[in-house]
Amino acid sequence: MVTDQKACLGRDFFWVLEEAIKGGVDLVQIREKELFERDFITKAQRAKEICAKYNVPLIVNDSLSVAKAVNANGVHIGQSDSSMDIAKELLGENFPVGLSIEKLHQLESSGASKAWYYGVSPVFSTPTKTDTITEWGLEGIQSIKRITNKPLVAIGNIKIDNAKQVIEAGADCLAVVSAICSAESPEEAAASIRNEIEKAILT
Numbered sequence: 001m002v003t004d005q006k007a008c009l010g011r012d013f014f015w016v017l018e019e020a021i022k023g024g025v026d027l028v029q030i031r032e033k034e035l036f037e038r039d040f041i042t043k044a045q046r047a048k049e050i051c052a053k054y055n056v057p058l059i060v061n062d063s064l065s066v067a068k069a070v071n072a073n074g075v076h077i078g079q080s081d082s083s084m085d086i087a088k089e090l091l092g093e094n095f096p097v098g099l100s101i102e103k104l105h106q107l108e109s110s111g112a113s114k115a116w117y118y119g120v121s122p123v124f125s126t127p128t129k130t131d132t133i134t135e136w137g138l139e140g141i142q143s144i145k146r147i148t149n150k151p152l153v154a155i156g157n158i159k160i161d162n163a164k165q166v167i168e169a170g171a172d173c174l175a176v177v178s179a180i181c182s183a184e185s186p187e188e189a190a191a192s193i194r195n196e197i198e199k200a201i202l203t
């Protein structure tokens with residue numbers, strides 16, 4: 001899952017996070033667009049403690065310094081964020097860095113070759129993030145899959161209804177915001193999405 005304070009709809013952020021993990025979320029990206037660095041570090045530190053209780057890795061979105069400060073398990077950068085080279089310089093060559101891919105030619109950059117995984121950005125357009133380019137759709141996932149062996153993390157309007165199809169199209173991981181964070185029961189939503197993933201893998 002990818003966290004989003006607003007998508008928690010006024011409920012306690014850490015409660016939503018822990019419920020989601022109890023439901024089966026096995027990788028968390030903390031994404032904060034409005035916090036000062038110090039507050040982002042404090043929040044990420046607490047999120048990391050919750051994740052650690054369940055052996056779930058925590059990835060930090062955008063901020064290399066926050067990723068470093070909390071000793072995160074990875075960082076996710078987009079095409080307009082810090083470059084892969086700067087990320088590697090600050091965090092070390094072996095530090096896991098994920099990269100958003102919005103267009104096919106972005107796979108050819110030297111930065112892309114150093115990414116641990118690619119975020120397929122977005123699979124479906126979403127009100128949660130509107131400054132995206134075109135949607136990849138299921139065919140887009142298939143196209144990227146044909147070109148690379150790196151893990152593909154699908155993001156953008158992924159929910160229970162389309163989770164199985166997205167995995168079947170070639171995604172290795174689903175990054176979900178609102179379908180978990182805004183669900184009445186984040187635990188049940190996460191469990192249902194996980195169940196769809198398992199169905200896709202087993203059939």
Ligand SMILES: Cc1ncc(COP(=O)(O)OP(=O)(O)O)c(N)n1
Pocket residue numbers: 002029031061062076077078079080081098099100118119120121129153154155175
């Ligand atoms: C797994 C994953 N894929 C894509 C993104 C989007 O990253 P970016 O393009 O940098 O946009 P912001 O999330 O920073 O608004 C992501 N966060 N995670």
Ligand SMILES: Cc1nc(C(=O)O)sc1CCOP(=O)(O)O
Pocket residue numbers: 002031100119120121122123126127128129132155156157158175176177178179
């Ligand atoms: C954080 C993020 N990145 C995207 C991208 O396309 O790169 S879409 C997105 C938000 C996804 O939210 P939801 O699961 O609610 O649709």
Ligand SMILES: [Mg+2]
Pocket residue numbers: 061062076077078081
């Ligand atoms: Mg970014």
